[in-house]
Amino acid sequence: MLFLLAAGFSLIFGLMRIANLTHGALYMLGAYIGVSILKTVPNLWVAAILSGLVVAVFGGLLEKLILRRLGGNVLGQVLVTLGIAFILADFCLVVWGGDPIPVPTPAFLQRPVRIAGLAFPAYRLAVVIIAIAVGIGLFLFVEKTRLGAMIRAGVDDRDMARAVGIPVSRLFTTVFCLGAALAGAGGVIGGPIMSAYPGLDADMLPLALIVVILGGVGSLVGAFVGSFITGFVYTFGVALLPDLAYVILFLPMILVIAFRPRGLFGKFAA
Amino acid sequence: MATEALALDGIDALYGDSHVLHSVTFSLQEGHVLALLGRNGAGKTTCMNAIIGFLPARKGEIRVFGERVGRLSPEAIARKGVGLVPQGRRVFPTLTVKENLIVAARGKNQLDHVFELFPRLKERTEQHAGSLSGGEQQMLAIGRALMGNPRVLLMDEPSEGLAPLIVAEVGRTIARLKAEGQSIVLVEQNVKLAFDLADEVAILNTGRVAFAGPASAARDNESLITQHLGVF
Numbered sequence: 001m002l003f004l005l006a007a008g009f010s011l012i013f014g015l016m017r018i019a020n021l022t023h024g025a026l027y028m029l030g031a032y033i034g035v036s037i038l039k040t041v042p043n044l045w046v047a048a049i050l051s052g053l054v055v056a057v058f059g060g061l062l063e064k065l066i067l068r069r070l071g072g073n074v075l076g077q078v079l080v081t082l083g084i085a086f087i088l089a090d091f092c093l094v095v096w097g098g099d100p101i102p103v104p105t106p107a108f109l110q111r112p113v114r115i116a117g118l119a120f121p122a123y124r125l126a127v128v129i130i131a132i133a134v135g136i137g138l139f140l141f142v143e144k145t146r147l148g149a150m151i152r153a154g155v156d157d158r159d160m161a162r163a164v165g166i167p168v169s170r171l172f173t174t175v176f177c178l179g180a181a182l183a184g185a186g187g188v189i190g191g192p193i194m195s196a197y198p199g200l201d202a203d204m205l206p207l208a209l210i211v212v213i214l215g216g217v218g219s220l221v222g223a224f225v226g227s228f229i230t231g232f233v234y235t236f237g238v239a240l241l242p243d244l245a246y247v248i249l250f251l252p253m254i255l256v257i258a259f260r261p262r263g264l265f266g267k268f269a270a
Numbered sequence: 271m272a273t274e275a276l277a278l279d280g281i282d283a284l285y286g287d288s289h290v291l292h293s294v295t296f297s298l299q300e301g302h303v304l305a306l307l308g309r310n311g312a313g314k315t316t317c318m319n320a321i322i323g324f325l326p327a328r329k330g331e332i333r334v335f336g337e338r339v340g341r342l343s344p345e346a347i348a349r350k351g352v353g354l355v356p357q358g359r360r361v362f363p364t365l366t367v368k369e370n371l372i373v374a375a376r377g378k379n380q381l382d383h384v385f386e387l388f389p390r391l392k393e394r395t396e397q398h399a400g401s402l403s404g405g406e407q408q409m410l411a412i413g414r415a416l417m418g419n420p421r422v423l424l425m426d427e428p429s430e431g432l433a434p435l436i437v438a439e440v441g442r443t444i445a446r447l448k449a450e451g452q453s454i455v456l457v458e459q460n461v462k463l464a465f466d467l468a469d470e471v472a473i474l475n476t477g478r479v480a481f482a483g484p485a486s487a488a489r490d491n492e493s494l495i496t497q498h499l500g501v502f
Contacts (some may be wrong), residue, residue: 148368156362163322163356163373165348165418 001125006140006211006223012179018067019074020176021081022059023183024205025088028182030055031196035103044106044188052185053200059180085201092214093198123192130189134226151175197269207234210253215265222265272299272336276321276352277420280330283320284469285315289477290316291501293330296472296482298422303444303454304470305485307461307499312474314457315357318426319454322354323347334422349376353420357427358455359411363400370399370414375417386411387443406437407431414441423447426457441466461499465489473498 009023027059030051033062037047062084105123111121142148152167154161161168187196194200211230229252237248255263277297282292291313296331302357306314319325321332323344332340339347348354357395362370371391385392394402399410408428415423425444429437441463448454448467458464464471471488473481475498481488488494 149365150373152365152369153362153373156364157360158325159344160356160360160362161356161373162344163324163348163354165345165376165413166373167345199312 001199006208006227007182009179009183009208009212009223012176018063018176019078020067020179021078021205022062022088022114023179023208023232024203025085026055026059026180026183027190027204028196028201029058029088029103030091031103031189031194031200032092032101032187034125034191035096035101035196038103044103044192045186047184048188051188052181055184055187056177056181059179059183060143062174062180063176065119067176068169068173085205088112089198089201096196097258098198099195101238102195103188105192127189127193131224133223139221147171207249213253214256214259218245224265272297272301273372274333275300275302275335276455277332277333278317278321279333281317281320281327281332282329283325285316285325285328291320291327292477294479295330296470296475298453298455298470300453301451302469303448303456303467304472305413305464305469306455306457306472306474307464308474308480309499310459311476312498313477315426316477318354318356318424318457320426321347321424322352322383328392348418349395351419353415353418353423354416355408355411355425355428357422357430357453359404361399361402361406361407361414363398363411366396366456367397367399367402367410368395370410371417374414375419376417380417380419386418387416387446388413393436405432408432408436408440409443412440418446421453423452423454424457426456427459430455430462431465437463461495475495 012018012020012023034047034051034055037050038044041047041050064081067077070080080196086211109123109126111122113122116122142151150161150166151171153164153166154171158168187200187249194203207230211223211226213226213255214229215224215226230249233252234245234249237245241248275298278294281291283294293311294317296304296306296474306317308314308488316325320327321339323339323346327340330340331338334347334350334352337350339350339352357455363372365373367441370380375381388404391409391413394406394496399407402410412425412428415425428440428444433441437460444454444456444467454467456464456467463469468485471481471485472479473488473494480498481491481494
């Protein structure tokens, strides 16, 4: 689940070099929209896809109308996206209220699954499988398709890519939409585990940042490995040393920054 | 009467406040090679940047086969049939050789043609372009431009920084493209190479056109050459 969040973030941050701090808020927005959709269509997967689409449209507008004008102004991007994150958080508070809204787990995934004598909640297992499938899909898209190569060309040398006829701006808007969609759908799919509550955005954004910093900016493999490390560390940290959960969470990140500033699989220095 | 492939008509261009092109005017006939010459800083690369749309001209008009392209974005100009082999080659370093080529493909598939021109690229299709030698990168940059089936090919110092043997190879490639009917604007510091290939010559000096005309007339005009190009 963390991977869905981090993959979108890594896609935007790594490929487009946009520090998109709305990512946590997009995740929360996705979760809430999913909740609303579930009231009329009681199917989590449909809700995840629809919610992802809605959030993608929102992300696309955000990129086209606001972020593109900021160009390479990193500080501007950080401030604007942080501001929009606050606006989104308040918007969610107004529309959906302050109480946590649980998201029901699909019925057929409620039983635990036994693997090698250990019981796993079936839903979490399903989420892991989805994350792996999305990861493989994204990897193939970015690394093996012509469109993916065009995106990478745009990242390598934006002007030159335009000079060979690649519509870089349009492609980057699409990538931003894709990242936002992953966040939105992730919010819904993560719903049965996390539910939807005010402050979800602020809980998720640091996790996304840690995952991406751990794994390395712009690396999907890194995002995948980073999300596993972070997931394990966080879960065990909370269970074993609840007082130090955040310390344990940030410790690997600090170590990685200190000894391998590019992240475990990163191409660029973060 | 030959068709006009590319025309610059009274182009003014500025970087910030500094005026780098003053009313630059020249034109290229279809199937010809025009050599754009001049000392460092004369405005040759700026002309290229203006044509491809990196640096939109303040004044004047740029036409590609009669169509005005002055207000278009680089990607739109590229789609009108302008191919750029930029200064410094600028291949996409993290893409493989093949990816560098296919991202630029438009219209008729030129992959086989490019591999035939540069067999060396075919041997290295899966290699990252950043790990190629300078000469190979130059071939890739030329091949990449050809993938878009350009009606006008802009080549900005294709011989720069290459070993003499490779320069000769690049020269043969340009001659062959010319023989195939490709219209080319060639920016060169290597004046000999340029005169060998060019039908027409435009000489820039501090952002102004000092001479525009047939290559034969420029070649024999010694004072023109020493004044604007230095000795060679």
